[in-house]
Amino acid sequence: MRKLFNISLIFMAFTVISCAQKGDVSQSVKKAFNQKFPDAKKVSWDQENSHEWEAEFTRNGLEYSANYSVNGEWLETESEIESAEVPAQVSQNMTKDYPDARIKEVFKVERKDGVFYEYEFKLNGKTQEALYDSSGNKVENQKSAEEDEEYEKEDDD
Structure with missing residues (x-):
């Protein structure tokens, strides 16, 4: 039992260390962000995947997120x-x-x-998403397996 406990502690320590070692936001990404959002407050960065960063921030009291490629190219802003x-x-x-x-x-x-x-809406007990362009045309119906897990957790709350 003690051996299992020690293995669990080692695994948890490894997980914490590996999460803490995520890459840092490059200067080109930060520079592009600061040029586009000079009035951003409470900025926090998260690496979405190996080629994309997301900044969450407030602006004029509202919450935003903006995504950038690792090269500093702006991809999208969501509010x-x-x-x-x-x-x-x-x-x-x-x-x-x-x-x-x-x-x-x-x-x-x-x-x-x-x-x-x-x-983002709930239909038949499941959370789903739908995206429309400015003219009202449905563009895509988004939902990944990772989001499914996240939604199921939210739905249980």
Whole structure:
């Protein structure tokens, strides 16, 4: 039993150390971020994957996230908005596509190819997402296996 306990402690220590050794945000990423968001407050960085960084921050009292490539190229900015801020056609199409959905959150997503609106909603006991362009066209229905786990945890709460 003691041996199992020691192995568990070693595993936990290794996990903590490996998480702490994530790469640092490069100067090119920080510079690009500071140029685009000079008024950002409470900035925290997280490495999304091997080729992307995400900054979470506040601006004018609102919460944002912005994603950058490891080379400092801006990829997207996301901010939570009120349903009333969504263009009418987007809102109408969401209601038509998912009439029984219970909307949890709405995000404005800005990318080089335009502005999009992402809905997070609950339908048939599962949390889902849908993305629409500014004209109300459904762009994609996003949901990864990792998000499935995250949603299941949230749904249990």
